[in-house]
Amino acid sequence: MQPILYSFRRCPYAMRARLALAISEQSVRLREIVLKHKPAELLAISPNKTIPVLQLAQQATPDIVLDESLEIMVWALSENDPEQWLSPSIEEMLELIDINDYEFKHWLDRYKYADRHPEHTLDYYRQQAEEFIFLLESRLNEHPYLFSDRISLADMAIFPFIRQFASVDRAWFDQAGYEQVKQWLETLMASDLFAKCMKKYPTWLESGEEVQFP
Ligand SMILES: N[C@@H](CCC(=O)N[C@@H](CS)C(=O)NCC(=O)O)C(=O)O
Structure with a gap:
């Protein structure tokens, strides 16, 4: 079965x-x-x-x-x-995915639905979420994918969430200066997979x- x-x-x-x-x-x-x-x-x-x-x-x-x-x-x-998505280091990849799942996702949901969370402004939620984007940008300055020059579990576990972040306000994202994240996201989204x-x-x-x- x-x-x-x-x-x-x-x-x-x-x-x-x-x-x-x-x-x-x-x-x-x-x-x-x-x-x-x-x-x-x-x-x-x-x-x-x-x-x-x-x-x-x-x-x-x-x-x-x-x-x-x-x-x-x-x-x-x-x-x-x-x-070989499970290499180089599953522990380190899981640490980064954890930040995505338990910190970034929290702010992403508030950025997406800022009107449902009036305690803060949309800009505030976006700035909180941007800390993770900044972290990804610095990793991608070192190599084309998050852990090396090859796709790994971390890239594939994280990019569907960054895709959502980018599409909340595409015009803002395009001019925000995260050039490596932008390129990485475009490559993954354009893949046959x-x-x-x-x-x-x-x-x-x-x-x-x-x-x-x-
Ligand atoms: N930790 C879970 C989270 C999955 C999750 O939250 N999925 C959402 C859909 S994107 C869901 O089913 N939410 C419950 C609902 O909307 O009823 C996982 O990684 O699979």
Whole structure:
């Protein structure tokens, strides 16, 4: 039985999971969902009840379920890592991804929806988020990708969130002086791998259709 991936096209956590599944050529049956109507099958197996979820084995006791996007990435790459995304240093990469997930993401959400967080201004939220962009810019001044001259787990786990940051106010981002981040983001967004991961699928609940991925 193939693993089942519950996914949502626009979710940056689901994007990073699909990117790792695609590069590692792990075939899954993808169930495209809508966040507002999560299927009962997903709610039944996932303690987190967030997207993405990878159900590795069915009818096992208990089911083997990965419901953290990073766990899915590391699982897929541990099965097959043809471009060596897990090197040079998984510990250091996880440290940077942690800042993305637990600090940058907090400010990104407030920057995206500043009207829902009137305690501070949009500019304030953007400035807080910019600390991480600045950190990425300094790393990318050293080499074209975050850890070396090759793509790694860190690049792929982080860039879907930077893509969101850039698109809140594209005109501002384009003139903000983060030239390395801009170039890095453009390269990753223009990749065939990303295009493969951003294909549109009908939602599973409405169509009943699972799709083969990648
Ligand atoms: N730590 C989780 C976070 C995943 C997450 O927060 N996903 C969002 C969608 S982008 C979600 O499912 N939110 C719950 C909801 O909107 O109901 C992971 O890395 O997989």
